[in-house]
Amino acid sequence: MTTLTLAKALNEGMRKAMEDDPKVLVMGEDVGKLGGVFRVTDGLQKDFGEERVIDTPLAESGIVGTAIGLALRGYRPVCEIQFDGFVFPAADQIITQLAKMPLRSLGALKLPVVVRIPCGGGIGAVEHHSESPEAYFTHTAGLRVVACSNPADAYAMIQQAIRCDDPVIFFEPKRRYWEKAEVDTAAAEEWFPLDRARVVRPGTDVTLLAYGPMVKTCLEAAAAAEEDGRSLEIVDLRSLNPLDTAAIAESVRRTGRCVVVHEAPVFGGFGAELAARITEECFYSLEAPVLRVGGPSTPYPPSRLEEHYLPDLDRVLDAVDRAFTF
Amino acid sequence: MTADASRGAQAPPELVQLLTPEGERVEHPDYDIDLTxxxxxxxxxxxxxxxxxxxxxxxxxxxxxxxxxxxxxxxxxxxxxxxxxxxxxxxxxxxxxxxxxxxxxxxxxxxxxxxxxxxxxxxxxxxxxxxxxxxxxxxxxxxxxxxxxxxxxxxxxxxxxxxxxxxxxxxxxxxxxxxxxxxxxxxxxxxxxxxxxxxxxxxxxxxxxxxxxxxxxxxxxxxxxxxxxxxxxxxxxxxxxxxxxxxxxxxxxxxxxxxxxxxxxxxxxxxxxxxxxxxxxxxxxxxxxxxxxxxxxxxxxxxxxxxxxxxxxxxxxxxxxxxxxxxxxEMPDPEPLAIFDHVYTEPHRLMDEERAAFASYLSGFETEEGGR
Missing domain, CATH: 3.40.50.970 (Thiamin diphosphate (ThDP)-binding fold, Pyr/PP domains)
Structure with a gap:
């Protein structure tokens, strides 16, 4: 066991993947000498060289498009999109090419490409640096979409994503990059499956569903609720596509109440899919409708307002309270 | 409006050509070809x-x-x-x-x-x-x-x-x-x-x-x-x-x-x-x-x-x-369930669930027709 920040855990995970498989490449803007603007790729170019850790021209479509070509030649590229709001120039390559090419080839081609996207707000950034675009990608068949919430998962999940033969959109909670935790870097073969949700805090009264940066917020809310005598169960979804519906339903059937928490706007957000599925799967167990906590249905606000935009402990607990009013 | 002189019937001078439209072989200083x-x-x-x-x-x-x-x-x-x-x-x-x-x-x-x-x-x-x-x-x-x-x-x-x-x-x-x-x-x-x-x-x-x-x-x-x-x-x-x-x-x-x-x-x-x-x-x-x-x-x-x-x-x-x-x-139409094939390379729960549900739905028609 070793103590790592989430950023360092990703770094160590990528390093391990590159050591294990010479076909693994890292590519993106400033990922080489600088080690990425968040230092997630720090030191990789020094140790693996410019051929494997590629500082690319400043164009996101080019990053993903050439990564596809490299994958067609047998490589396993890990692309860094510098910030969530900059993924959109690459959206065409991701949606029309990366997601659909294996199907187009009737299974002859596989595209093991990972697209890493630092996501979410809370770091006082300017516009386009704090977004949560996951629903665009969960709505695109052919992609796997995962989100890590803590250093231990970050270390394992990035390696699992790189080993996966499908394209993976990998969301990293940027404001949690500096959170530290114990990481078991030796337990490679005992990893929790990449496509499974995990109960990170058991409880009996309400199920909170979260992923990425909101898992920590929910854990804090659960600690506060416990003082009021309420027992919240936190399920870290980890994989948004495919979704671990069975694990979610198992929890909600026990608790009878469910609150979904994400930073993205509620309207048309991933929480809508969760609410719909839970209603179908757990209808007779529900004591209240599935409630959603998320950003307002507005663009991400200027940073001086982001504390009002982002779900926090109080808004989560407010929703928990409402879940008991039905 | 910009007129483009390069388009039209006249071949622009910079064009590399070795065989004219009339079938005459012509030389080019930078390119040649020797074909049997x-x-x-x-x-x-x-x-x-x-x-x-x-x-x-x-x-x-x-x-x-x-x-x-x-x-x-x-x-x-x-x-x-x-x-x-x-x-x-x-x-x-x-x-x-x-x-x-x-x-x-x-x-x-x-x-x-x-x-x-x-x-x-x-x-x-x-x-x-x-x-x-x-x-x-x-x-x-x-x-x-x-x-x-x-x-x-x-x-x-x-x-x-x-x-x-x-x-x-x-x-x-x-x-x-x-x-x-x-x-x-x-x-x-x-x-x-x-x-x-x-x-x-x-x-x-x-x-x-x-x-x-x-x-x-x-x-x-x-x-x-x-x-x-x-x-x-x-x-x-x-x-x-x-x-x-x-x-x-x-x-x-x-x-x-x-x-x-x-x-x-x-x-x-x-x-x-x-x-x-x-x-x-x-x-x-x-x-x-x-x-x-x-x-x-x-x-x-x-x-x-x-x-x-x-x-x-x-x-x-x-x-x-x-x-x-x-x-x-002679090219056959694909089977309906082929919609779900090859979307992912590795097993994918949602594809399996939706394929099974759709198969079940389709089989309902077979039963109805069989019962008639």
Whole structure:
């Protein structure tokens, strides 16, 4: 066991993947000498060289498009999109090419490409640096979409994503990059499956569903609720596509109440899919409708307002309270 | 409005040409080609056969057997010339109109039809022929080709006996961001890639001057690599220029942009009506520069082929057309549950659930009908 920040855990995970498989490449803007603007790729170019850790021209479509070509030649590229709001120039390559090419080839081609996207707000950034675009990608068949919430998962999940033969959109909670935790870097073969949700805090009264940066917020809310005598169960979804519906339903059937928490706007957000599925799967167990906590249905606000935009402990607990009013 | 002097009946001076529309061999200071009579006859055969396949596909669409078809009529020389310049180790990335290149790569023409008939989105294994799937989004494949070329570099496959990629796109595609990004990537990484732009003068209804104020091959200089304009209706010149570019790319000299100056003699696709936006005179002028007629004239004039040869090729073409038609009609519709196949490479819970649910739904119909 070793103590790592989430950023360092990703770094160590990528390093391990590159050591294990010479076909693994890292590519993106400033990922080489600088080690990425968040230092997630720090030191990789020094140790693996410019051929494997590629500082690319400043164009996101080019990053993903050439990564596809490299994958067609047998490589396993890990692309860094510098910030969530900059993924959109690459959206065409991701949606029309990366997601659909294996199907187009009737299974002859596989595209093991990972697209890493630092996501979410809370770091006082300017516009386009704090977004949560996951629903665009969960709505695109052919992609796997995962989100890590803590250093231990970050270390394992990035390696699992790189080993996966499908394209993976990998969301990293940027404001949690500096959170530290114990990481078991030796337990490679005992990893929790990449496509499974995990109960990170058991409880009996309400199920909170979260992923990425909101898992920590929910854990804090659960600690506060416990003082009021309420027992919240936190399920870290980890994989948004495919979704671990069975694990979610198992929890909600026990608790009878469910609150979904994400930073993205509620309207048309991933929480809508969760609410719909839970209603179908757990209808007779529900004591209240599935409630959603998320950003307002507005663009991400200027940073001086982001504390009002982002779900926090109080808004989560407010929703928990409402879940008991039905 | 900007008038573009490069478009029209007059061949611009910078055009590389080795065989005139009248079938006369001409010299070019930078490019030459030494072809045996047998090789020239083989090129002629390629040109005729791919035109025949194309003609058959248009007919199949008119008869409702294909949903749509993108004809290569007029672009045979550009495609056969460049396609025959490739070695087995080279990798080609086509648009959706590269039926001639597909022919050169050994892809069964019937496999091209699946996409247009609507039975699949692409019916061949790209690795089997080193010919990638047709790409419909304009210009996307240029980046794939450059990435693939970067892979060739990382495999140490540049240099003697090296490999390269060639990527096809049209004049309209040069306005796409992806194409420009691919130029930048190829240049910065010195990737072994040949950009083969078939300037067929029309992006559906938009003439070249809606895309560019300068001849397209001159774009390359701004990105830092050579550009050359070749007579796209001259199969000798297309072969010579592409061979040279591929040789340079394979040996580590980096990318080249080839602008094959040609003409889309047919509609953009079978859904298009070119009479709405271009005049008949333009087509008539280009008909005089037909890519097949000039090779025929050259063979005939130089007594490299007799009438029996031409008849033989025509008969082979008719037989090929019949065969393509027959096997197109035999192409089965996919089973409904095929919708869920190959969406993911690894097992995926949602696909399994939805496939099972849909199968169950469909089986309900079978039961009802069986019960009647």
């Amino acid at each position: 009579p047998e090789e020239i006859r083989a090129l002629y055969r390629d040109l005729v056969l791919v035109r025949r396949v194309d003609l058959e596909a248009v007919a199949l669409q008119r008869q409702g057997e294909l949903g749509i078809w993108a004809s290569l009529l007029g672009q045979e020389a550009a495609q056969i010339g460049s396609g025959r310049a490739l070695t087995d180790a080279d990798m080609a990335f086509p648009t959706y109109r590269e039926h001639g290149v597909a022919w050169c790569r050994g892809v069964d023409p019937v496999n091209l039809l699946g996409l247009f008939r609507g039975v699949n989105h692409g019916g061949w294994d790209p690795a089997e022929h080193n010919f990638h799937l047709y790409t419909i989004v304009i210009g996307s494949q240029t980046l794939h080709a450059v990435g693939y070329a970067m892979g060739i570099q990382r495999d140490g496959a540049v240099g003697e006996n090296g490999a390269a990629t060639i990527v096809y796109f049209g004049d309209g595609a040069t306005s796409q961001g992806d194409v420009n990004e691919s130029f930048i990537w190829a240049s910065v990484f010195n990737a072994p890639v040949v950009f083969f732009c078939q300037n067929n003068q029309w992006a559906i209804s938009e003439p070249l001057e809606k895309q560019s104020r300068i001849p397209l091959y001159r774009r390359a200089s701004g990105f830092g690599f050579p550009g050359v304009r070749v007579d796209g209706n001259d199969v000798f010149a297309c072969l010579a220029v592409t061979r040279k570019a591929l040789t340079d790319a394979r040996s580590g000299q980096g990318p080249v942009l080839i602008e094959a100056f040609t003409y889309r003699m047919g509609a953009h696709t079978t859904s298009d009506d070119p009479t709405r936006y271009r005049v008949q005179d333009e087509l008539e002028a280009w008909k005089l520069k037909d890519p097949i007629e000039r090779v025929r004239a050259y063979l005939f004039k130089n007594q490299l082929a007799d009438q029996a040869f031409f008849d033989e090729v025509d008969a082979e073409a008719d037989e090929l057309g019949r065969d393509v038609r027959k096997r197109c009609l």
